[in-house]
Amino acid sequence: MESENYVVATIKSWNIKVYNDIIEKYPGKWFLITDPKELTVDNIKLINPKYIFFPHWSNIVPDEILNLTSCVCFHETNLPYGRGSCPLQNLIANGYKETVVSALKMTKDIDAGPVYLKEALSLEGLAEEIYIRNSYIVAEMIKTIISVNPKPKEQVGKATIFKNRKPSDSKISSDKKNLQELFDHIRMLDAETYPRAFIENGSFRYEISRPALRTGEIIADVHISKINGDDND
Structure with missing residues (x-):
C-alpha cells in the first residue's frame, strides 16, 4: 500500500523544531512549508497531501487550497468560544489559567470549521513557554488524526469572537x-x-x-x- 503524503505549514521556530524532531518521523511522506510564498495551489497539487496541518500560520489560506484537501489548524480555545486572533493573549488577559487546543477543519470562515479533537493546555509560564508546550501537544494531535482519521464534528454553542490585538x-x-x-x-x-x-x-x-x-x-x-x-x- 502506497504511503500517504502530508504537509505541515508553520512559521514559528518551536513548531519547526517539533516537526524535525518528531512529526517527520511519523508514517507517511512529510513536507514542511515555512514560507507563505511556497503555499501555492501548484505545490499542493504536486504533493497531493491527505492533510495539510497548520500549527501556527498567520496568513489567510486561499479557498482554492482549502478545497483541494483537508486543512487542519490548531486554535488555543474551547471553540466556539474565542474565535479570532491572539487566543493565548486574550485568554490570559481575561484571567484564564488553562484552556484547550482545538484541532479543526479549516473553512472560509475563520475558526468556524468542525472540530477533530481537543486537548488540555496549561496557560502557566511565559508566552513562548506555552507555545513550546503547545507544539508537543499539537504533534500528538497530528499523530492521532493521521492514525484514526476522525470525522470532525460541527461546533456546538454560541460563538464568541476575540478582538484583534494591535x-x-x-x-x-x-x-x-x-x-x-x-x-x-x-x-x-x-x-x-x-x-x-x-x-x-x-x-x-x-x-x-x-x-x-x-x-x-x-x-x-x-x-x-x-x-x-x-x-x-
Missing part, C-alpha cells in the same frame, strides 16, 4: 490593579516576534521581558531605546 495594546496601562495583572500582561507577550510589553517615559521606550513574579515584586529584563531614533545623545 502593537499599541502591548503598552502597560495605568489600570493594572496588582502585580499579578502586571505580570500576566508582560508574560503573555513574551514570545518570538510578538510586540513586548512596554512603557514610554519622555523620549524613551522601555520594553519588558522575562518577568518573574516574586513576593511583592516582579523581576524582569528591560530594553531601553529612544522613541525617535537611535542617537546616543
Whole structure:
C-alpha cells in the first residue's frame, strides 16, 4: 500500500523544531512549508497531501487550497468560544489559567470549521513557554488524526469572537490593579516576534521581558531605546 503524503505549514521556530524532531518521523511522506510564498495551489497539487496541518500560520489560506484537501489548524480555545486572533493573549488577559487546543477543519470562515479533537493546555509560564508546550501537544494531535482519521464534528454553542490585538495594546496601562495583572500582561507577550510589553517615559521606550513574579515584586529584563531614533545623545 502506497504511503500517504502530508504537509505541515508553520512559521514559528518551536513548531519547526517539533516537526524535525518528531512529526517527520511519523508514517507517511512529510513536507514542511515555512514560507507563505511556497503555499501555492501548484505545490499542493504536486504533493497531493491527505492533510495539510497548520500549527501556527498567520496568513489567510486561499479557498482554492482549502478545497483541494483537508486543512487542519490548531486554535488555543474551547471553540466556539474565542474565535479570532491572539487566543493565548486574550485568554490570559481575561484571567484564564488553562484552556484547550482545538484541532479543526479549516473553512472560509475563520475558526468556524468542525472540530477533530481537543486537548488540555496549561496557560502557566511565559508566552513562548506555552507555545513550546503547545507544539508537543499539537504533534500528538497530528499523530492521532493521521492514525484514526476522525470525522470532525460541527461546533456546538454560541460563538464568541476575540478582538484583534494591535502593537499599541502591548503598552502597560495605568489600570493594572496588582502585580499579578502586571505580570500576566508582560508574560503573555513574551514570545518570538510578538510586540513586548512596554512603557514610554519622555523620549524613551522601555520594553519588558522575562518577568518573574516574586513576593511583592516582579523581576524582569528591560530594553531601553529612544522613541525617535537611535542617537546616543
